[in-house]
Amino acid sequence: IDRRDATLVLAHVLLAFVALLLGGIAGVLQGLVRGGLITLPSGIGYYQLLTAHGVLMALIFTTYFIIGFMLSGVAKTTGGRLLPLSRKLGWIGYVLMTAGTVIGTIFILLNKATVLYTFYAPMQASPWFYIALVLVVAGSWMSGIAMFHNYRQWKKTNRGKLSPLFAFMAVVTMIMWMVATVGVALEIILQLIPWSFGWVERVNVMLSRTLFWFFGHPLVYFWLLPAYICWYVVIPKVIGGKMFSDALARLSFLLFLLFSIPVGFHHQLMEPGISDFWKYLQVVLTMMVVIPSLMTAFSLFATFERTGREKGARGLFGWFKMLPWKDVRFFAPFMGMLIFIPAGAGGIINASNQVNAVVHNTLWVTGHFHLTVATTVALTFFGITYWLIPSITGRTLTARMHKLGIAQTIIWAVGMFFMSGSMHTAGLFGSPRRTAFTTYQDHPDAVFWMPYHVAMAVGGTILFIGVVLMVYNVVALLRAPKGYTEYPLAEVAETAEQTPRLFERWGVWISLVVILILVAYSVPMMDMVNNPVPGSKPFVTW
Numbered sequence: 001i002d003r004r005d006a007t008l009v010l011a012h013v014l015l016a017f018v019a020l021l022l023g024g025i026a027g028v029l030q031g032l033v034r035g036g037l038i039t040l041p042s043g044i045g046y047y048q049l050l051t052a053h054g055v056l057m058a059l060i061f062t063t064y065f066i067i068g069f070m071l072s073g074v075a076k077t078t079g080g081r082l083l084p085l086s087r088k089l090g091w092i093g094y095v096l097m098t099a100g101t102v103i104g105t106i107f108i109l110l111n112k113a114t115v116l117y118t119f120y121a122p123m124q125a126s127p128w129f130y131i132a133l134v135l136v137v138a139g140s141w142m143s144g145i146a147m148f149h150n151y152r153q154w155k156k157t158n159r160g161k162l163s164p165l166f167a168f169m170a171v172v173t174m175i176m177w178m179v180a181t182v183g184v185a186l187e188i189i190l191q192l193i194p195w196s197f198g199w200v201e202r203v204n205v206m207l208s209r210t211l212f213w214f215f216g217h218p219l220v221y222f223w224l225l226p227a228y229i230c231w232y233v234v235i236p237k238v239i240g241g242k243m244f245s246d247a248l249a250r251l252s253f254l255l256f257l258l259f260s261i262p263v264g265f266h267h268q269l270m271e272p273g274i275s276d277f278w279k280y281l282q283v284v285l286t287m288m289v290v291i292p293s294l295m296t297a298f299s300l301f302a303t304f305e306r307t308g309r310e311k312g313a314r315g316l317f318g319w320f321k322m323l324p325w326k327d328v329r330f331f332a333p334f335m336g337m338l339i340f341i342p343a344g345a346g347g348i349i350n351a352s353n354q355v356n357a358v359v360h361n362t363l364w365v366t367g368h369f370h371l372t373v374a375t376t377v378a379l380t381f382f383g384i385t386y387w388l389i390p391s392i393t394g395r396t397l398t399a400r401m402h403k404l405g406i407a408q409t410i411i412w413a414v415g416m417f418f419m420s421g422s423m424h425t426a427g428l429f430g431s432p433r434r435t436a437f438t439t440y441q442d443h444p445d446a447v448f449w450m451p452y453h454v455a456m457a458v459g460g461t462i463l464f465i466g467v468v469l470m471v472y473n474v475v476a477l478l479r480a481p482k483g484y485t486e487y488p489l490a491e492v493a494e495t496a497e498q499t500p501r502l503f504e505r506w507g508v509w510i511s512l513v514v515i516l517i518l519v520a521y522s523v524p525m526m527d528m529v530n531n532p533v534p535g536s537k538p539f540v541t542w
């Protein structure tokens, strides 16, 4: 891609890894506190560290990486460069996001925003923390508009042609993100900022949580979809094959667009104030959003098997041996896929109302999202980094880097096995999430959980070694010998069916999104506004 775009992409990717390092330090420390292995010097709190860990890793690392990666792919596939307006918007977005990140981090470090990454009211942060979040979201919108602009211009100059798959997927991801962030923007601007400035005395907690989860669930697909871009578009090329089907890939992304938003209630199944019917409806829609992931699994298996057979593999599983096990561009994302099988199954468990009553607010949930976002997504992002950095900086991906990358992936998987495995188990025994070291006055249950908490801390320490090695790898990639690294983009198999034109009729898809949201949310939200907790004010003016 154009050198100027490479600088923009690199700026995003490097800041992502700075956030990963800082978030990793906070993460390992809070894990050691939770396991009772260390006590923090007075002045630093467990919840403060947990907030830093969650915000820096789940919100900042991911958002920077995703935007950097998607800007690179959009530039690459829509003419090799970002248009001048897109590049400008990309930089404005970067500056806004960075201003937000710096302000937010300062307020967390000052212990004035110890509200965890979900910032649920009535926990209150300094208004500047919320303003920082608005800046991050506004910045991400700028980059989204930049991607739309390149895509639209490409469509204009290539009338009647099917858009490049990468650009299409980036557009879907950013539309989903923009619709989703409307929820959290309403929460922050109309509720949390006026309340934290003291302009209103109370907030409608039920409504604020609902607006948060309107955003919070599609947020997890905002993390996942860029990983899926890699699985659909990059992995077939890396293994020496072709993409199974362009149409299937596009359809799965469109299904995510439709079904990832009207499902937030599955995070609120145990909350009062939402009637059974609306919870039930959103659980049904949650099961719908599982389908595109199952389609993705099918498509990946098909790609692996076909490529293997083309290379001469025999028998039912002969293709497995043909996969490029020593190539980190494949190995790291593959481990992510493999782990997504139990991780996704855990999600389906969470979404089932009765079982949710067992796992909600326990460490099981923490285990679930460390497998999904912190393993499936993170390992895929790491896998992308190994070719993205050298490819845009004109360097070589050396054999040594492959080895270091594979070692890093194994360390990550082992650390996560211990950490997430014990989180899931302790969660089933009832151990709560988000609680500092406590034996609850030596209650037998809490004493029973303790060995699992120690195993979590051991896993967390191994993962921290993984973070340090990953940061080392990024530096090594920046200093690799000059040369050429491919930006791997797969072609579609000849046998694939034609992609229906309907898939790019954005008016149709966005209208369906709006209809689904209105069906799933309008009645219960009106109920929350009209019947707030006595004395609370939903919005400033009401």
Ligand code: HAS
Binding pocket: 118, 220, 221, 223, 224, 266, 267, 286, 289, 290, 293, 294, 296, 297, 300, 301, 337, 338, 340, 341, 343, 344, 345, 346, 347, 348, 349, 350, 351, 352, 356, 359, 360, 361, 365, 368, 369, 372, 373, 377
């Ligand atoms: Fe989740 C809570 C339900 C997916 C993240 N989730 C969370 C939280 C986070 C999170 C961060 O219904 C905590 C929020 C908080 O702080 O409170 N989740 C689901 C469901 C799915 C799901 C149904 N979650 C994700 C993904 C995440 C993520 C993805 C991040 C990226 N989740 C829930 C629910 C809760 C929840 C409840 C609330 C719990 C509570 O009570 O608080 C589904 O999307 C999962 C579908 C996935 C699959 C797997 C498909 C497998 C594939 C891999 C194929 C592998 C291959 C490898 C090809 C069905 C695609 C080849 C292998 C060989 C052997 C060769």
